[in-house]
Amino acid sequence: MKNITTSFVLVFFFNLIAAAQGTLLVGNKEDNTLSFIELKQYKVVATIPVGAGPHEVAVSPSGKMAAVANYGNRAGAGKSVSVIDVAGKEVVKTIDLGEYLRPHGMEFINEEELLVTSEANKVLLRVNIRSGAVSEVAKTDQLTTHMVTYSAADQRAYTSNINSGTVSVIDVKNNALIRHIQLKPGVEGLHVSPDGKELWVANQKENTNTVIDTRTFETMHVFPAQPVAYRVGFLPNGKYAAVSNGGAGNVSIYDVPAKKWIKDIDLVTEPGKQPVPGGITASADSKWMFICTTGMNLVVVIDTKTWTVAQRIDTGRNPDGIYYSKVNVQ
Structure with missing residues (x-):
């Protein structure tokens, strides 16, 4: 009995040591809130109000600051960005975007400047979180300019334009x-x-995942995907990528250098219930991947060594935007 107890204690402490470090920031669209998830113990330590319809979240390179795109809801279009002190777990500023409506995709380009898509205005914005200044980077003039990703390697941004079926390439x-x-x-x-060499683009209507060479803008590979291929996320080490499949309730894992599908990870937790996997982020050490499941109000933690579900964490209602910060909060 003593040996069994000792083994259990050792396994328990090993799991604590192996747990992820840092914090997840999760936007709960239906609650108009942002949750802070402490990863040592996999628990929500704070939930704070932000603007209406917080669709996407971004975190600065240091992990100290974050931003939330307040997209709005059926009652009206949003036009603001909430600026967050991660360690303080508080909104320190709300930036009014003026004429620019339906802010959505977000990425920091440095500690002070943030790229934000304005879906309604068909434009990519630059927002200074310290001064509150808002300026246009470029007009896309494409329908439903939705998500943005940024490459520091060549200072280019890429926006997905859902209804036009295009990706805009922008010199930031x-x-x-x-x-x-x-x-x-x-x-x-x-x-x-x-x-910065490859751009992966998921198509929710075609159920495909297209790999584009960012030097030539030619298609390198097209993977068939599961229904409603919704979000794409790389591990920081660049070895693997994931696509969340909102209609299938799973996440597809790909070997990036080999251009090879590895497996689909089923996120179903209860018979008869359908999760809708959405936003994807990963820890800085590439050991953990985190997926929002909108349909079940959860964040699913995936161990990237075994590609298995390690933990499920309750969130607010309708979580979607998610981003990792290496800052530990309590």
């Missing part, structure tokens, strides 16, 4: 639209690889 340094890559209507989730 020079505030210039370079070109549109024509795909098909339904393009939505996208993410540029950590080395």
Whole structure:
């Protein structure tokens, strides 16, 4: 009995040591809140109010600051960004975007500047979170400019334009639209690889995942995907990518260098209930991947060594936007 107890205690402490470090920030669209999830113990330590319809979240390179896109809801279009002190777990500023409505996709380009799509205005914005200044980076003039991903390697941004079926390539340094890559209507989730050489684009209507060479803008590979391929996320080490399949209730894992499908991870937790996997983020050490499941109000933690579900964490209602910060909160 003593040996069994000792073994249990050792396994328990090993699991604590092996747990992820840092914090997850999760936007709960229906509650108009942002949750802070402490990853050492996998628990929500704070939930704070933000604007209406917080669709997407972004975190600065240091992990100290975050931003939330207040997209709005059926009652009206949102036009603001909430700026968050991660360690303090508080909103320190709300930036009014003025004429620019339906802010959605977000990415920091440095500690002070943030890229934000304005879906209604068909434009990519630059927002300074310290001064509150808002300026246009480039007009896409495409329908439903939704998500954005940024490559520090060449200072380019890529926006998915859902109804136009295009990806806009934007030179952020020079505030210039370079070109549109024509795909098909339904393009939505996208993410540029950590080395900046590949752009992966999921199409929720075509159920495909397209890999584009960012030097030539040519298609390198097209993976068939599960129904409603919704979001794409790379591990920071660039070795693997994931696509969340909102209609299938699972997440597809791909070997990036080999351009090979690895497996689908089923996120169903209760018979008869259908999770809707959405936003994807990963820990800085690439050991853990985190997926929002909108249909079941959960964040699912995936162990990237075994590609199995390690933990499920309750959130607010309708979580979607999610981002990892290496800052530990209590």
